[in-house]
Amino acid sequence: MKLTDLYNKVISKEPYNDMRVFFDDYESFEEIPLVSRYSRLKHLMNEMSRNGVSDFLTGLALFVLNTLRLLEVSRDKDVFFAVSFTDFAGLEEQGVLIPNIFIYTKPASVGFLEEVRKNDRGLASKEMKEVKKRFSSCGAETAFDFYESRFYDAACAEEIVRIFAVPRTF
Numbered sequence: 001m002k003l004t005d006l007y008n009k010v011i012s013k014e015p016y017n018d019m020r021v022f023f024d025d026y027e028s029f030e031e032i033p034l035v036s037r038y039s040r041l042k043h044l045m046n047e048m049s050r051n052g053v054s055d056f057l058t059g060l061a062l063f064v065l066n067t068l069r070l071l072e073v074s075r076d077k078d079v080f081f082a083v084s085f086t087d088f089a090g091l092e093e094q095g096v097l098i099p100n101i102f103i104y105t106k107p108a109s110v111g112f113l114e115e116v117r118k119n120d121r122g123l124a125s126k127e128m129k130e131v132k133k134r135f136s137s138c139g140a141e142t143a144f145d146f147y148e149s150r151f152y153d154a155a156c157a158e159e160i161v162r163i164f165a166v167p168r169t170f
Helices: 003-009 019-023 038-047 050-075 088-094 106-119 126-137
Strands: 030-033 079-085 099-105 144-153 158-167
Touching (some): 038 050, 050 126, 079 106
Antiparallel strands (some): 079 099
16 A cells, blocks of 8 residues: 555545644534545555454554644644544444544643543443454554543434543543
8 A cells, every 4th residue: 555545545635634723723622533535445445454444544543643742742732632433333334433533622621531531431332342442453552541422412313422542641
């Protein structure tokens, strides 16, 4: 696989092509998916298995997250970054787990993270197991704390599941 193909067919079409998107002023949190269109996965799926694509995207999320941490210091910004997973229906349909980069201003994120920790049931749901499996495949499971947020949204009549992978430095 050529990295230039990955850039041209996937990354160049995503908002994080310009890393400044992660440092915009957001009123609350924002989640930016690494791949926003399933059609962009075709290039990766031609190169590897569906599990391989999920692992590759998790590794790419870790690379982006590490880059953001370095940029945060150089920009003197105070931002909370994590990796989040929300599209578990897409995982069932496409067979690929797509990570998001989760962004929250740090002062507000303290209360947010405490609330997520408090509400996390500590259960090993199938979604949590899938996320941890991806981090384990990348050799990074022990560098993160994992939290699950699960609630029923009456507006869409669905259960909303979000898994957060928070670097242990927070």
